[in-house]
Amino acid sequence: MEKSPELNNNQNLNSSLQREKWCGHELLYKFQNFWFPLAYLEATQKVLANFKPVPKDVILASFPKTGTTWLKALLHSIINRSPKQDYNNHPLISNRPHDLIPSLETKLYVDQENDSKKTEFLAVKNPEDVRILATHIPYQILGEVLNSCECKVVYVTRNPKDTLISLWHFVQKSHLFDEDPWELEVAVDQFCNGVVPFGPYYDHVLAYRQEFLKRPQKVFFVTYEEIKENPKHYVRKIGEFLGCPFEGENGEEEIEEIVRFCSFENLSNQEMNKSSELPIDFPMPYNSFFRKGEVGDHINYLEDEMIQKIDAVTKEKFHGSDFVYGV
Structure with a gap:
């Protein structure tokens, strides 16, 4: 198939970009x-x-390994x-969170032209x-x-040390890096220098937070x-x-059921989320998206010097940007 001029132009541009191992x-x-x-x-x-x-869209934005999978389950259940x-027939029992809420750049626009399901998902029927x-x-x-229409953005972030450790463990699950693993000391240096996928982490978080402070009706900013x-x-x-508040006499019960059903314990024990199989279009097994879900787990892996550096x-x-968080 002949490549589009747009794709060829991007390839020419990308070949000239700065690269780092x-x-x-x-x-x-x-x-x-x-x-x-x-x-x-x-x-x-x-x-x-x-x-x-389009205006009715809800965009879940996040830096990798900051609680994305959990928020996908919560958002789908809330909306x-x-x-x-009937929680015995809930969509999350027969579908993984990443299938119900696919990522734009890691799912829908990767080889989009070769996958009718992705094209179908992106179509705005109503x-x-x-x-x-x-x-x-x-x-x-x-x-x-994002600002081209009145769509809503929900952004979740996580303590930088826990984010790094979660990302580090995630990478270990890929056989692509068996011969040259991501050593933790190197991971700390690269994370601090911003040279990680979608990094720098700090710039990523601060920009969405700034937009939340400017337009809280547009962006909902929350920490893990x-x-x-x-x-x-x-x-x-x-x-x-x-715009879908929990009201009426059953509102509190609905909230409790969503929290229970979307808990880490419940989701991680679903058979499909325990699978060690590889997705067709992603190098990590399905169970790599569920590890511990704990706050403060970095203390079990990072040495004092690493913690001090981060x-x-x-x-x-x-x-320094008036966001007192993460230490």
């Missing part, structure tokens, strides 16, 4: 001050050229709930239907697209730790933000 044979390419694996860079460029959000939800999509693309790159501490409160708040960057980047 990540792990295994993987290179990261610097595009608009952020780092991407080549496949996701090309998909991101397709998103920028082709994706047209698609019914007064008498403008009144709520379409939930996910992305790791930084706001600095995707902001113009906040939801873990009080999940019922944040399920209620997200419902209000999305904390120093966190204070400079976050605390």
Whole structure:
């Protein structure tokens, strides 16, 4: 099949971009001050050229390994709930969260032309239907697209040390890096320097937070730790933000059921989420998306010197921007 001029132009552009070795044979390419694996860079460029959000869209934005899978389950359950939800036949029993809420750049726009299911998902059949999509693309790159209509954005972030450890464990699940593993000391240095997929982490978080402060009616910003501490409160708040509040005599019961059903313990024990099989279009097994889901797990892996190094960057980047978080 003949390649489009747009694709050829992007390939010419990408060949001239700054590159850095990540792990295994993987290179990261610097595009608009952020780092991407080549496949996701090309998909991101397709998103920028082709994706047209509509007002009813809900976009779940996040840096990798900050609670995305959990938020996908929560968002789908909040938006698609019914007064008498049968949790024995809930969509999350027969579908993985990433299938119900696919990512723009890691799913829908990767070889999109060869997959009718992806094209079907992107089609807007009824403008009144709520379409939930996910992305790791930084706001600095995707902001113009997101602001082209009144769609809603939910952004979740996580303590930088736990984010790094979750990402580090995630990478270990891929056989692509068996011969050249991502050593933890190297991972710490690269994370602090921003040279990780979709990094720098700090710039990613701060831009979405800044947009939330400017337009809280457009962007809902929440931390993984906040939801873990009080999940019922944040399920209620997200419902209000999305225009589907929990009301009436059954409202509190609905919230409790969603929190219970979408808990890490329940989702990780679903047979399909325990599978060690590889998806067709992703190099990690299905069970790699469910590890521990704990707050503070970094203490079991990072040495004091590593913690101090990450904390120093966190204070400079976050605390220096009036976001006192992460230390």
